[in-house]
Amino acid sequence: MEVSEFTNLNYYHRDLSWLLFNRRVIHEAKDPSNPLLEKLRFLAIASSNLDEFFMVRVPSIQSLARLQPKDKDTRTGWTQEDVLLKLYEINLNNTRLQYQYFNQLIEELTKHQKFVKSINELSAEQLQEADSFFYELLLPAVTPIGLDAYHAFPKLAEKKVHIFVQVHQGNRVERAVIPLPPLFSRLHQLANEQTYLFVEQLIIRHLPEIFVGWEIDHSFCFRITYDKDLEFREDTEEKLFTQMEEYIIERSKGLPSRLEISSEWSKEVEESVLILANLLQLKVRDLYWVPGPLDLTFLFPFVDSLAPDFPGLVFPRFIGNTHKELNGAELFQAIEENDLLFHHPYDSFDIVLNFLESAAADPNTIAIKQTLYRMAPNSRVVNALKKAAAKGKQVTVLVELKARFDEENNLHWVQELEEAGCYVSYGLHQLKTHSKALLIVKKDGRQIKQYVHFGTGNYNEKTSSIYTDISLFTAKKEYVADITAFFNYLSGYRQVPNYQRIAVSPNGIQQKLLEKIEQTIVHYQQTKQGAICFKMNSLTDKVVINKLYEASQSGVPIHLIVRGACCLKPGIPNLSETIEVKSIVGRFLEHSRIYAFYTNDKEADVWISSADIMTRNMLHRIEIATPIEKGPALDHLLTILDSFRKDRKKAYYLTASGHSRRLIENNEFSAQEYFIAHSQPNSETIIPMSIKENPNLLSKIRKIWQSH
Numbered sequence: 001m002e003v004s005e006f007t008n009l010n011y012y013h014r015d016l017s018w019l020l021f022n023r024r025v026i027h028e029a030k031d032p033s034n035p036l037l038e039k040l041r042f043l044a045i046a047s048s049n050l051d052e053f054f055m056v057r058v059p060s061i062q063s064l065a066r067l068q069p070k071d072k073d074t075r076t077g078w079t080q081e082d083v084l085l086k087l088y089e090i091n092l093n094n095t096r097l098q099y100q101y102f103n104q105l106i107e108e109l110t111k112h113q114k115f116v117k118s119i120n121e122l123s124a125e126q127l128q129e130a131d132s133f134f135y136e137l138l139l140p141a142v143t144p145i146g147l148d149a150y151h152a153f154p155k156l157a158e159k160k161v162h163i164f165v166q167v168h169q170g171n172r173v174e175r176a177v178i179p180l181p182p183l184f185s186r187l188h189q190l191a192n193e194q195t196y197l198f199v200e201q202l203i204i205r206h207l208p209e210i211f212v213g214w215e216i217d218h219s220f221c222f223r224i225t226y227d228k229d230l231e232f233r234e235d236t237e238e239k240l241f242t243q244m245e246e247y248i249i250e251r252s253k254g255l256p257s258r259l260e261i262s263s264e265w266s267k268e269v270e271e272s273v274l275i276l277a278n279l280l281q282l283k284v285r286d287l288y289w290v291p292g293p294l295d296l297t298f299l300f301p302f303v304d305s306l307a308p309d310f311p312g313l314v315f316p317r318f319i320g321n322t323h324k325e326l327n328g329a330e331l332f333q334a335i336e337e338n339d340l341l342f343h344h345p346y347d348s349f350d351i352v353l354n355f356l357e358s359a360a361a362d363p364n365t366i367a368i369k370q371t372l373y374r375m376a377p378n379s380r381v382v383n384a385l386k387k388a389a390a391k392g393k394q395v396t397v398l399v400e401l402k403a404r405f406d407e408e409n410n411l412h413w414v415q416e417l418e419e420a421g422c423y424v425s426y427g428l429h430q431l432k433t434h435s436k437a438l439l440i441v442k443k444d445g446r447q448i449k450q451y452v453h454f455g456t457g458n459y460n461e462k463t464s465s466i467y468t469d470i471s472l473f474t475a476k477k478e479y480v481a482d483i484t485a486f487f488n489y490l491s492g493y494r495q496v497p498n499y500q501r502i503a504v505s506p507n508g509i510q511q512k513l514l515e516k517i518e519q520t521i522v523h524y525q526q527t528k529q530g531a532i533c534f535k536m537n538s539l540t541d542k543v544v545i546n547k548l549y550e551a552s553q554s555g556v557p558i559h560l561i562v563r564g565a566c567c568l569k570p571g572i573p574n575l576s577e578t579i580e581v582k583s584i585v586g587r588f589l590e591h592s593r594i595y596a597f598y599t600n601d602k603e604a605d606v607w608i609s610s611a612d613i614m615t616r617n618m619l620h621r622i623e624i625a626t627p628i629e630k631g632p633a634l635d636h637l638l639t640i641l642d643s644f645r646k647d648r649k650k651a652y653y654l655t656a657s658g659h660s661r662r663l664i665e666n667n668e669f670s671a672q673e674y675f676i677a678h679s680q681p682n683s684e685t686i687i688p689m690s691i692k693e694n695p696n697l698l699s700k701i702r703k704i705w706q707s708h
Contacts (some may be wrong), residue, residue, distance in 0.1 A: 010549070010575065011075035011567045012658055013083060015057050018565040019090045020660055022049050024585045024652055026489075027095060029101040033649075033670075034114075037303045037313040038587070040105055044299035045097055050091070051159055051225060054258040058087070059227035062257060075542065075567060088285045093388055094348060099292040104362055112310060113194050116187065119201040126190055133188060140387050141181035142203060143557050146209055147279075148174060152609070158226045158704050161200055164308040165207060166272055167214040172459050175272065178203060178210070186298040194345050196302075198293055218272065220263030222296045222401070224280065227254035256280040259287050262294045294678045315587055319349035320465075328358045331473075332442075335451050340473040341633035343640055344457070345588060346679035352438075352471055353380050355453060359440040360388035363509035366448075367394040367441035369487045371433055375413055376462035382413050386420035395422040398490050400433045427622060431506065433490065434617065435624040436610045438481050446604070450480040454502075454626040456592045465590040468672075470608045470640075472626060473634065476501075479626070490622065501626040510618035512625060516597045516605065517547045523599055524556045531598040535561040537591060538612045552578045557589050562654075563590045571656040581654035584647055586672040594641055606637055640675075648672040 005585070015234060028034055028042040064071070065080035072079055077088070122130060144165070145154050156162055156177065163178040180200060187196040202222050207216050208526060229272050237699050259282050263269050307314045316470055323342075326334055331354060334340060342351055357380070359365045389395040417424050427433035436455035436619050441448060447697050457469030474480075478500040485497035486504060497504075503512035517532065524530040530550060539545065539560065545568045552558055558579040560568070570579040597603040610625035628634045648667035652660035 005647040008285075009075060009077050010569055010572065011088075011542065013073065013409065014538075014565045014567055014568060015053075015061065015083070015568060016086060016090060017658070018053065018057070018085065018538075019094060020658070021099065021564040021583065021585075022046050022053070023094050024505050024583060024660060025049065026098045026269075027100065027107065028585055029098075030448055032589075035313045036105065036108060036305055037310065038315055039101070040299045041219065042104075043102055044297050044303070045491065046094075046098055048631075050094075053224040057229075058084075059229055059254070059257045060088070062227075062445075067295075074534070084285055084617055088705065092288065095288060098163060098296070099290065102292055104297065112313070114306065115195045116260065117195055117197060119197065119205050122195075122197065126192075126195060129190055130188070130197055135205050138181065138184065138199065138203065139209065141184070142178060142210060144176045144178050146176045147175060151460045156224050158224060158228075159295065163203060163219055164222055164272060164276060165201060165211065165219045165266075166217040167211050168217055169214050174214075174632050175275070176211070184553075186293075187302055197252060200293075204247065217267050218266065220261055220269055220272070222262070222276065223260040224256050225258040225260075227253075227257050231256075238429060252370055253399055256282055258282075259286065260290050262290045262292065265289065267285070283691050296530050299330075318345070320345045322348045322350050323494075327354065329362075330356065332440075332449075332451060335473045335475050338632060339476070339629060339633040340475075341628065341636050342471040343592075343636075344467070344469045345465050346468075346473065346675040347471075349461050352453060352455070352459070352464075353384070353461060355440070355451075355473065356381060356438065357384045359442070359451075360393070361382040361392070363391075363440065364442045364444065364644070365393050365440060366443050366449070367396070369398075369439040369441075369483075369491075370415070370459070371398045371400075371435050372410075372459055373400045373434055373436070374458040374460050374463070375409065376460045379413065380461055381459045382416060385417060385422055389417075390419035396425065396487065396491055397422050398425045398427055398433050398487070401426050416632075423491070423527070427490055431620060433622040433623050434610055435504070437624055439481055439487060450484070452479050452483050454479075454483075454608065454624060456594075457546045467589045468521065469563050470592045470594065470637070472608060472628065476629070486624070496616060502625060503607075505611060505617060505621060505623040505625075506619045509609065509623055509625045510541065512607075513544055513613070514597075517544075517551050519550050520556055520597045520599075520608040521554045524551075525554055529600045531557040532595075533557065533559040533561075533598065533604075533641055533645065534613070535590075535592060535594040535641065536593040536612045537563050537593070538565045538614050540556075540565055540613070540614045541618050542567070544613050544618070548579065549575050552576045559645055561590075563686055566654060568657075569656060572653055582647075582651045583654070583660060584644065584650050584671065585652070586650045586670065588672055594637065594663050596638070596641055604638060606634060606641070608637070643671040643674055649673075 020306060025042055025046045029039040034042070035259065051157055061080050061083055069081060070079065073083065076083070077215050086389070109116065154177070157179060160182070161180045165176050167174055167176070180203070183197055187197055188199055190197055204219050207219060259280060261273055273287065277284070331351070356368070359368060364387065368385065370385065372381070385395050385397060397417055398570070399417070400409055401410050401414070401571065406560040436457065437455040438459070442450070450673045452474050453471045454468060457464065457467050466499045479502070482497070482499045482502045485499065489497055496707065503509045520530050522531055532548070539562045548558060548568060553575065555578060560579065560581045561584060562581055563583055563585070567580055568576065568579065568581065570576050570581045593609040594606065595609065596604045596606040606628050608628065609623065611617040611621070611625060611627035617623050628637055646669050648663050650672065653663060655661055
């Protein structure tokens with residue numbers, strides 16, 4: 001077996017695997033097919049990703065390392081301290097790569113007469129202008145905070161840049177921190193509109209004017225990330241809304257999980273860093289020396305400010321097919337005739353909004369039921385539900401209050417929905433409702449007609465423009481009956497439904513996947529035909545992974561498209577030889593979940609789902625998986641899946657050592673580029689294409705793995 005730095009057993013560690021996903025995001029800053037400003041945006045995305053990683057995932061490992069220092073992880077055989085050290089090493093390499101690309105891109109930006117300069121690179125005239133800005137605007141807003149017995153150690157703002165300063169006066173040595181004034185941009189644009197300067201550099205230049213009468217020993221910039229994954233314990237005796245308000249306050253008291261430092265190394269600076277780390281109760285493996293400006297998320301507004309003047313340096317504006325022919329009543333009539341399947345954002349999310357808004361306005365609509373997990377600011381979805389309630393329709397909404405980092409936003413929407421007359425439920429005790437479902441009930445004379453939407457992504461029109469997801473509309477009786485029972489189960493009191501078509505977690509989706517994998521194994525053993533193809537964000541559930549290993553040992557070809565963390569190890573002799581794992585990172589965030597079980601080259605049992613194959617989704621969340629029946633919708637979905645399988649241009653393949661590699665072959669097909677090109681208005685469906693499968697593909701891939 002090939003030795004891996006990510007595991008010594010048959011599973012990769014989830015969090016180390018995720019760090020490799022973030023490295024793939026960083027690598028997009030080097031991809032020549034991406035425009036310059038988009039490359040910078042990918043670096044900002046990687047920084048934002050990593051912030052959340054240190055707010056959620058790393059603190060849990062740190063807690064286990066403190067509480068159970070000798071216990072070993074069941075998947076890798078490592079202690080939690082071992083994991084933290086390996087995480088540190090991998091992330092340090094990621095950071096170095098990220099800043100290498102950052103410096104190269106900032107240099108490339110000078111070709112377009114935009115200059116991000118250090119304080120030492122400014123001309124005398126520019127320096128004079130910058131100094132005037134400091135004295136007139138910055139200095140009044142700067143507040144140094146002493147670190148001594150007469151000043152309580154402050155609760156330093158999370159993810160904000162601070163300046164640490166050591167000063168002395170005779171033999172007296174003191175230390176202080178300066179938070180960057182929050183209402184100022186990190187990059188100050190000089191009057192010529194071509195040159196930008198980091199605000200922290202300007203403040204450091206003027207430290208003597210801030211600490212008048214003291215000598216400046218040294219200074220450096222730092223930034224702290226805090227634990228934001230405080231365990232939420234529900235109390236069935238207290239209203240969940242009130243508990244969540246209290247939880248949000250308690251979460252702000254989380255311990256530090258990471259300290260980032262931007263400074264040239266010196267013994268004196270290192271001593272001050274260790275003093276600061278001790279005050280924050282952090283270990284050396286929690287300290288990251290960053291070779292450049294802290295917090296590259298400042299690139300988000302910077303790129304947005306430049307984009308209007310440099311349209312050629314960003315992705316061309318893209319608007320998905322709005323399907324204007326399916327407007328209002330025409331959409332509902334089309335759903336009655338056939339299941340409809342759409343691929344967002346290539347098919348605009350307006351089709352879903354149109355479905356809901358038309359129902360809200362239709363006097364024949366008598367009820368609307370919907371799950372909500374994350375919503376956009378100024379949400380059209382919420383506005384439609386409020387309008388429907390105002391018109392006397394019965395509107396029932398299951399809002400997940402425990403959606404991480406959206407708790408405050410969802411509390412706000414709950415208040416608005418309830419004030420508008422909607423019935424709001426929070427789901428089931430100790431389970432997050434992560435499913436995406438919408439039911440419309442209409443009266444047609446003496447008949448009742450019902451229409452269902454199932455999705456793989458949130459009802460969020462903002463993220464729907466950059467996340468790829470699948471929507472299914474159906475009016476079939478079995479689906480309608482299932483989703484009616486589903487909503488009644490969550491909003492009222494009844495036994496777990498016996499669903500006819502859909503699978504629902506906890507337990508149901510995992511059991512369904514195991515059942516379908518077993519059926520594929522039996523079919524393959526009898527016919528030597530069949531395959532499995534899964535597309536998801538993460539694959540970490542050990543039970544399903546073991547079943548996939550079993551399928552591989554039976555010879556079943558398995559194609560896994562996993563954007564993020566993957567604990568399964570491909571290419572292990574006598575265990576996973578027939579498994580191929582790849583990740584696609586591109587302009588849009590691959591978010592759809594598709595699970596396909598092929599009986600031959602052209603036929604498959606395919607499901608879409610709100611759930612990734614993660615233990616939390618399988619056992620601790622309310623999720624839905626929906627089968628797609630034979631017909632145009634299934635044909636469309638298989639074409640989509642085949643396009644992802646064909647993608648080599650934006651794909652990374654996971655090796656048995658745990659690294660991701662590009663294939664060495666001349667194949668410039670990108671699924672995302674293909675979908676963009678074939679999503680022009682008035683196109684009815686994505687044009688089917690012929691994809692020739694190479695029977696020796698897996699053996700070729702193994703040779704490439706071995707060559708690395």
